[in-house]
Amino acid sequence: DQQVKQNSPSLSVQEGRISILNCDYTNSMFDYFLWYKKYPAEGPTFLISISSIKDKNEDGRFTVFLNKSAKHLSLHIVPSQPGDSAVYFCAARYSGNTPLVFGKGTRLSVIA
Amino acid sequence: EPEVTQTPSHQVTQMGQEVILRCVPISNHLYFYWYRQILGQKVEFLVSFYNNEISEKSEIFDDQFSVERPDGSNFTLKIRSTKLEDSAMYFCASSREEEKLFFGSGTQLSVL
Numbered sequence: 001d002q003q004v005k006q007n008s009p010s011l012s013v014q015e016g017r018i019s020i021l022n023c024d025y026t027n028s029m030f031d032y033f034l035w036y037k038k039y040p041a042e043g044p045t046f047l048i049s050i051s052s053i054k055d056k057n058e059d060g061r062f063t064v065f066l067n068k069s070a071k072h073l074s075l076h077i078v079p080s081q082p083g084d085s086a087v088y089f090c091a092a093r094y095s096g097n098t099p100l101v102f103g104k105g106t107r108l109s110v111i112a
Numbered sequence: 113e114p115e116v117t118q119t120p121s122h123q124v125t126q127m128g129q130e131v132i133l134r135c136v137p138i139s140n141h142l143y144f145y146w147y148r149q150i151l152g153q154k155v156e157f158l159v160s161f162y163n164n165e166i167s168e169k170s171e172i173f174d175d176q177f178s179v180e181r182p183d184g185s186n187f188t189l190k191i192r193s194t195k196l197e198d199s200a201m202y203f204c205a206s207s208r209e210e211e212k213l214f215f216g217s218g219t220q221l222s223v224l
Contacts, residue, residue: 002154034212043116043203043215044155089155099145099157099168100213 003027004092006103015112019077023090023103026071030092034100035064035075038087047088048075080110114138118204118216125194125223133189133219135204144187145205145213146179148172155203161187194223 005024013019021035031052036044050057050064050073057064063076077084087107091100117136125131137144146158159169161179178190187206191198201220205213 036215041217043118043205043217045215046212049212091155099160099170100147101157102147102155104154 002103003030004090004101004103006088006090006106008106009104010107010109012109012111013080015082015110016079019075019080019084019108019110021075021077021088021090021106021108023073023075024071025073025092027092028068028071029094030101031095032093033064033066033073034091034093035062036089036091036102037084038089038105044089077108080108082110082112084108085110114214116204116206116214116216118202118219120219121217122220123222125221127196127223128193131191131194131221133191133202133204133221135187135189135216136185137187137204137206138214139185141206141208141214143167143207144179144181145207146189147203147205147215148200149203149218150197150200158189158202191221194221196223199223 003026034049035047037047038044048059048062048064050066055066066073087105089105090103093100119134144161149155157170159173160167176192180188201218203218204216207213
């Protein structure tokens with residue numbers, strides 16, 4: 001039962017172009033969404049988050065968009081850099097300090 | 113920058129043996145978690161711990177698993193009698209209230 005789905009296991013993007021990573025969720029009770037980045041042999045590191053009361057949050061090159069009616073969020077990275085090559089996990093949680101529910105991840109490769 | 117520290121980075125054990133995975137969370141954090149990732153699969157929640165007790169646990173966290181915060185700084189996950197299917201990367205995480213999780217680099221557990 002996948003409550004958080006990342007349907008693209010991998011994505012390749014040219015350096016300097018935009019990377020768009022997508023995530024869908026099934027449970028409308030989720031109210032906080034996060035993106036984590038993971039390099040090999042390291043733990044996930046927090047990238048950016050968004051509350052369900054917003055539809056956009058921006059932090060430098062990273063922007064997360066939330067479409068609640070479609071139960072969809074996306075992470076935009078622009079411009080993409082080779083150092084962005086990693087696995088990106090979408091995660092969601094209910095209100096309060098509840099456990100994160102992760103997607104399976106999307107491997108992003110930024111090609112120089 | 114403060115970080116979550118996990119030891120050992122790799123643990124190899126025989127099926128049926130007990131293992132203890134150790135974590136030192138970030139010092140002013142109040143919530144502690146264990147997650148795991150079986151190779152090629154999503155990151156899965158195991159257990160959360162707050163105020164010296166388990167606050168939530170998943171179906172994976174059965175009677176073979178236990179957690180402890182023995183001395184106010186360490187946070188341990190014990191698997192009493194390991195099974196082959198316990199082989200995974202185990203991540204410890206900590207957070208302050210209502211904030212993002214900080215993950216350690218993980219312990220790769222291999223059960224032979």
